[in-house]
Amino acid sequence: MTSPTTVQNSQVQKKQRKYSPLKEFWKSFKKQKAALLASIFIGLLIVVAIIGPYIAPYDPFEPDYDALLEGPSASHLAGTDEYGRDIFSRLIVGAKISLMVSFSAVFLGLILGTILGLISGYFGGWIDKVIMRSCDVLFSFPDLLLAIAIVALLGPGINNVIIAVMIFSVPSFARLVRGATLNAKENVYVEAAQSMGASHVRVLWKHIFPETISELIIFVTMRIGTAILAASGLSFLGLGASPEMPEWGVMLSSGRDYLGTSSHVVIMPGIAIFLTVLAFNLIGDGLRDVLDPKIKNN
Amino acid sequence: MNYVKKLVFVILCTLLLAACAEKDNSNASNTGEKSTTESGKVSSKNELVIAVNENFISMDPHNTGDTNSGSVQETMLEGLLGFDADGQIIKVLAEDYSISDNALEYTFKLQEGVTFHDGEQFNAEAVKANIERIMNDESLRLYSRGFSLISNVEILGDYDIKVTLKEPYGPMITRFGVAKMISPKMIKENLKDIPKQPVGTGPYKFVEWVQGDHLSIEKFDGYWGGGDRVSKITYKPVPENGSRVAMLKAGDAQVIYPVPAQNIDELSNNKDVEVNKVPSTIAHYVSLNTYKKPLDDIKVRQAFNYAVDKEAYIKVVNSGLGLPLDSIIPSKTVYYKQQKMYEHNIEKAKALLAEAGYPNGFDIEIWGNTNSDTMKGMQFIQQQLGQIGVKVEIKSMEEGTLSDEIYGAQTPDDAKLQMWYVSWSAYASDITNATKPLFHSVSFPPNGANTAYYHNTEADQLMDEANSISDVDRQAELYEKLQEIVYQDTPWIFLGVDEVVYGVRSNVSGVLVNPTGGLDVKNAKVE
Numbered sequence: 001m002t003s004p005t006t007v008q009n010s011q012v013q014k015k016q017r018k019y020s021p022l023k024e025f026w027k028s029f030k031k032q033k034a035a036l037l038a039s040i041f042i043g044l045l046i047v048v049a050i051i052g053p054y055i056a057p058y059d060p061f062e063p064d065y066d067a068l069l070e071g072p073s074a075s076h077l078a079g080t081d082e083y084g085r086d087i088f089s090r091l092i093v094g095a096k097i098s099l100m101v102s103f104s105a106v107f108l109g110l111i112l113g114t115i116l117g118l119i120s121g122y123f124g125g126w127i128d129k130v131i132m133r134s135c136d137v138l139f140s141f142p143d144l145l146l147a148i149a150i151v152a153l154l155g156p157g158i159n160n161v162i163i164a165v166m167i168f169s170v171p172s173f174a175r176l177v178r179g180a181t182l183n184a185k186e187n188v189y190v191e192a193a194q195s196m197g198a199s200h201v202r203v204l205w206k207h208i209f210p211e212t213i214s215e216l217i218i219f220v221t222m223r224i225g226t227a228i229l230a231a232s233g234l235s236f237l238g239l240g241a242s243p244e245m246p247e248w249g250v251m252l253s254s255g256r257d258y259l260g261t262s263s264h265v266v267i268m269p270g271i272a273i274f275l276t277v278l279a280f281n282l283i284g285d286g287l288r289d290v291l292d293p294k295i296k297n298n
Numbered sequence: 299m300n301y302v303k304k305l306v307f308v309i310l311c312t313l314l315l316a317a318c319a320e321k322d323n324s325n326a327s328n329t330g331e332k333s334t335t336e337s338g339k340v341s342s343k344n345e346l347v348i349a350v351n352e353n354f355i356s357m358d359p360h361n362t363g364d365t366n367s368g369s370v371q372e373t374m375l376e377g378l379l380g381f382d383a384d385g386q387i388i389k390v391l392a393e394d395y396s397i398s399d400n401a402l403e404y405t406f407k408l409q410e411g412v413t414f415h416d417g418e419q420f421n422a423e424a425v426k427a428n429i430e431r432i433m434n435d436e437s438l439r440l441y442s443r444g445f446s447l448i449s450n451v452e453i454l455g456d457y458d459i460k461v462t463l464k465e466p467y468g469p470m471i472t473r474f475g476v477a478k479m480i481s482p483k484m485i486k487e488n489l490k491d492i493p494k495q496p497v498g499t500g501p502y503k504f505v506e507w508v509q510g511d512h513l514s515i516e517k518f519d520g521y522w523g524g525g526d527r528v529s530k531i532t533y534k535p536v537p538e539n540g541s542r543v544a545m546l547k548a549g550d551a552q553v554i555y556p557v558p559a560q561n562i563d564e565l566s567n568n569k570d571v572e573v574n575k576v577p578s579t580i581a582h583y584v585s586l587n588t589y590k591k592p593l594d595d596i597k598v599r600q601a602f603n604y605a606v607d608k609e610a611y612i613k614v615v616n617s618g619l620g621l622p623l624d625s626i627i628p629s630k631t632v633y634y635k636q637q638k639m640y641e642h643n644i645e646k647a648k649a650l651l652a653e654a655g656y657p658n659g660f661d662i663e664i665w666g667n668t669n670s671d672t673m674k675g676m677q678f679i680q681q682q683l684g685q686i687g688v689k690v691e692i693k694s695m696e697e698g699t700l701s702d703e704i705y706g707a708q709t710p711d712d713a714k715l716q717m718w719y720v721s722w723s724a725y726a727s728d729i730t731n732a733t734k735p736l737f738h739s740v741s742f743p744p745n746g747a748n749t750a751y752y753h754n755t756e757a758d759q760l761m762d763e764a765n766s767i768s769d770v771d772r773q774a775e776l777y778e779k780l781q782e783i784v785y786q787d788t789p790w791i792f793l794g795v796d797e798v799v800y801g802v803r804s805n806v807s808g809v810l811v812n813p814t815g816g817l818d819v820k821n822a823k824v825e
Contacts, residue, residue: 243677243692244680260560
């Protein structure tokens with residue numbers, strides 16, 4: 001009588017051993033063709049950003065006054081800009097700046113926002129009120145306007161752009177995490193942990209924070225797209241990277257005088273920004289389809 | 299899958315749009331050329347339409363700061379003196395004039411038989427009324443500098459008048475060219491209409507001015523100078539570069555000013571159109587703070603001048619429109635003398651820098667406004683100085699902030715400025731304004747624009763002497779010496795002089811642009 005149950009049990013155990021959240025995730029994510037394509041693109045972009053300086057066909061800073069504003073050709077794949085610099089090389093090297101700025105801004109925002117959100121949702125009361133009302137204040141400004149104001153205060157420069165983009169990301173993260181925390185707090189295992197005398201930090205970190213991860217992942221990918229746009233926008237306005245840097249927004253800005261005559265100077269960095277932001281948004285959408293429990297239930 | 303479709307759709311749409319844009323462009327230029335020839339035939343010999351880039355601000359000749367308003371006034375109003383195509387002083391309503399040796403008394407003998415458009419006679423009384431208006435009306439001070447220095451206006455006869463100054467003022471002669479004569483009747487009875495419909499003695503008289511749309515003038519039959527000219531001229535402000543070019547191509551305008559740099563090639567290949575370039579008095583330079591390290595060393599400053607390729611500067615930053623600045627003043631300025639230019643020589647520059655004790659270069663800041671041309675210029679300087687190991691950091695500031703930062707410094711010690719990318723323009727006939735505010739030690743900020751904090755006692759003396767005499771030959775001698783000294787001392791990186799570009803239909807002749815950028819169509823003809 002006992003043997004069949006043991007067999008069943010071991011089968012279940014086998015099945016359970018086979019089950020891995022990552023595999024499960026991969027199985028459903030594979031089906032999101034657009035998101036998959038976008039991930040490959042971003043993956044390549046990250047590789048390019050890392051090895052960029054070694055593979056760029058020209059020095060992105062080296063002017064060539066005999067080859068001003070040349071259109072795309074075999075020797076200059078994306079043409080040359082108003083100083084005769086190779087646009088393709090500048091885009092490659094610029095990928096690093098754009099990704100670096102957006103990643104660091106978003107991750108800094110993520111860390112700060114998550115901490116604030118956890119505290120706010122978990123403790124409630126006046127702390128919650130102070131944090132959430134402060135977020136409301138930040139929310140009441142349009143994103144880019146807030147960033148412009150912050151950079152205007154701190155002075156132009158790429159580091160200040162990171163800070164500005166970070167600051168306008170914080171309230172979104174805080175609100176998201178707070179919502180998830182409020183939900184998770186009601187779970188029985190949280191109550192159990194509390195009644196067993198676990199410290200606040202332990203409860204927050206071990207039991208509540210993991211509940212917010214899936215939503216955070218989706219939000220981070222979406223946010224990176226926004227951050228790239230914002231950073232490029234600030235640079236376009238002359239508030240970000242210094243004018244000689246091959247930052248995409250800067251390239252767009254300095255090329256706009258030639259829109260009518262040598263449009264490739266603007267179109268090339270435009271395409272780079274467009275594709276990158278689109279890719280991050282597609283990945284975000286794909287992740288949401290896979291990870292968001294609400295959508296899964298439907 | 300849905301996304302892939304959407305993505306493909308978006309990309310296709312973008313490509314399609316881009317393709318359309320290309321096509322549209324070529325269509326536009328084709329039709330443009332067609333209608334040119336058609337309407338070119340139709341256009342009357344007696345009418346001229348001129349499209350300019352900005353709106354007119356005021357028709358009051360004693361209170362005008364913008365070039366376009368000045369250009370229109372030039373057709374209706376005349377001064378005692380005026381300027382020729384090179385910007386040099388000529389006699390207009392003054393038949394003759396003389397300046398006393400101490401440069402204090404200006405005596406004019408006036409043209410006889412000149413009438414204003416309203417029938418008033420032009421005589422010494424009319425001149426006195428005009429000069430006194432400028433002297434006494436405080437609101438005109440901004441644009442009528444110099445007239446505040448007049449101590450006395452004396453009528454010597456019906457057509458003779460003497461003006462006495464409190465102290466010598468070199469640019470005064472230019473001021474007499476700028477200040478145009480308004481009918482004394484208008485000054486007495488109708489002062490408030492001067493900015494709207496001025497009455498002068500010029501070959502054209504005012505017809506109407508519809509704000510933002512057009513300003514028209516017609517031939518004045520009683521003009522004292524006579525001459526055969528077009529009977530009607532209409533000025534149209536067309537700020538959009540593309541529209542202005544299209545108007546010229548289509549024959550809707552016979553003259554456009556200025557021609558956008560990017561359209562020069564295209565228009566030069568059009569046989570119905572002529573494109574003309576004129577050197578201006580707008581000089582571009584980088585002022586180097588000679589008071590502080592490391593630019594206090596003349597070797598460093600000379601190295602900078604050798605490191606910068608002026609030809610490339612004009613090509614890259616000015617779209618090929620311009621000439622190298624080969625003295626401390628533009629070639630159109632009076633008493634200009636060409637200097638031996640600092641040729642582009644990286645090796646020499648590096649050697650000089652090493653001699654000065656900076657074999658590996660140094661870090662330095664360049665300041666400028668946020669204008670896109672300035673940004674381009676500063677980046678160019680950054681690239682050029684980078685070749686000799688000097689690392690330039692670009693700081694572009696909004697104009698007001700920049701001015702506060704520079705002119706806020708009360709003493710040379712306070713100055714934080716190291717290099718400033720900037721330009722300067724003075725009347726071609728006004729060498730005082732082209733030198734004293736820039737190179738004299740009394741002109742250190744905040745008193746003047748000597749932002750290089752350049753101080754050379756000999757140069758100061760030369761300027762002081764030249765400014766206090768009226769002997770033209772001696773002045774020429776002094777200013778030639780000055781140019782030599784200052785150019786050697788290199789308080790600037792000498793860059794280039796702008797060229798201004800205007801376009802006319804090929805059947806139009808007699809259109810000129812003077813070095814300050816004023817359009818002169820008084821003697822234009824249509825064939």
